[in-house]
Amino acid sequence: MSRVPPPWPPVEVETAHRHPDAPPPGTKFGPHYAHCFGCGDEVEHGLHLQTEAGEGTAIHAQFTVTEAHQGAPGLAHGGLLACAFDEALGVTVGQQLRRPAVTGRLETDFLAPVPVGSTLHIVGTLDGIAGRKVYASAEGRLDAPDGPLALRARALFVIVDFRHFVEHGRAEDLRAVAENPSLLRQSRFDINP
Ligand SMILES: CCCCCCCCCCCCCCCC(=O)SCCNC(=O)CCNC(=O)[C@H](O)C(C)(C)COP(=O)(O)OP(=O)(O)OC[C@H]1O[C@@H](n2cnc3c(N)ncnc32)[C@H](O)[C@@H]1OP(=O)(O)O
Known part of the structure; x- marks a missing residue:
């Protein structure tokens, strides 16, 4: 089987520009939701992914x-590594575009095993936008920003209305957030960006 991936992005896109209010390079984001498996600080065995704004849309x-x-x-379990990329790319889209979006499709190339104890360094960037479809990709390197390449991922995120979360989220978790808004660790997206 060929390892050459199909063309990316798979459709014609416009350049995705960072939102004027996107945080400057070097800004550390912290978790967006206390119970997020990818970044949440109240999930004991979660990934606790740390994220920071880079240059451009990185x-x-x-x-x-x-x-x-x-x-x-x-x-490392491959599904958890894919989760780390979902989270990193979700932050890339959410923070750089300042729009709510959900993963529609995520593909991951596992290029090298990732041992327990290693630190995965991921860089995600926006690759283009076509209507509500946002294309983003990332690379993951072992133990240093310039370490051996271990994974690559490409994803389609679809911009959604906030109603998506209210209509589909489990009632007791939505209630918990309403009662304790600080569970959402970051301020809300711009409603009219
Ligand atoms: C103040 C600011 C603070 C900022 C703070 C930010 C922090 C932010 C951090 C977030 C970090 C979280 C990172 C984790 C992110 C998740 O893990 S999200 C959870 C996993 N994803 C989901 O649950 C999504 C489930 N799927 C769905 O709800 C629906 O299928 C979707 C994706 C919303 C799309 O449904 P829809 O809205 O009805 O739209 P639909 O017309 O079906 O699709 C739209 C377009 O996308 C295309 N499309 C949709 N799915 C696919 C697919 N799988 N393959 C190819 N094309 C597709 C469609 O063909 C269509 O294309 P066009 O016709 O427009 O050309």
């Missing part, structure tokens, strides 16, 4: 693989 992210993240003995 986001830098990293997380350390723990014993709780194993698939094979001593190696």
Whole structure:
């Protein structure tokens, strides 16, 4: 099987520009939701992905693989690695465009095993936008920003209305957020960006 990926983005796109209010390079974001498996600070065995704004539309992210993240003995589970990319790319889209969006499609190339104890350094960028469809991609390197390339991912995010979350979220979790808004660790998106 060929390792050459199909053309990316798969449709004609316009350049995706960072929103004028997107945080400047170097800004650390912190978790967006206390119970998010990707970044939440109240999820004991979550990924605790750390994210920071980069140049242009880039986001830098990293997380350390723990014993709780194993698939094979001593190696990270592939699904958790894909989760890290989903999160990193979600932050790239959310923070750089300042629009709510959800993952429609995520594809991941696993290029090298990722051992427990290693830190994955991810850089995500926006690749283009076509209506509500936002294309983004990322690379992950082992133990240093210029370490060996371990993963690549490409994703389609679809911009949604805030109603998406209110209509589909489990009632008790939405209630918990209404009662304790600080569970959403970051301020809300611009409604009219
Ligand atoms: C103040 C600011 C603070 C900022 C703070 C930011 C922090 C922010 C951090 C967030 C970090 C979270 C990172 C995790 C992000 C998740 O993990 S989100 C959870 C996982 N994803 C989901 O649950 C989504 C489930 N899917 C759906 O709800 C619906 O299928 C969707 C994706 C909303 C699309 O449905 P829809 O709105 O009815 O739209 P639809 O017409 O079906 O699709 C729109 C277009 O996308 C295309 N499309 C949709 N799905 C696909 C697909 N799988 N393949 C190809 N094309 C597709 C359609 O063909 C269509 O294309 P066009 O016809 O427009 O050319």
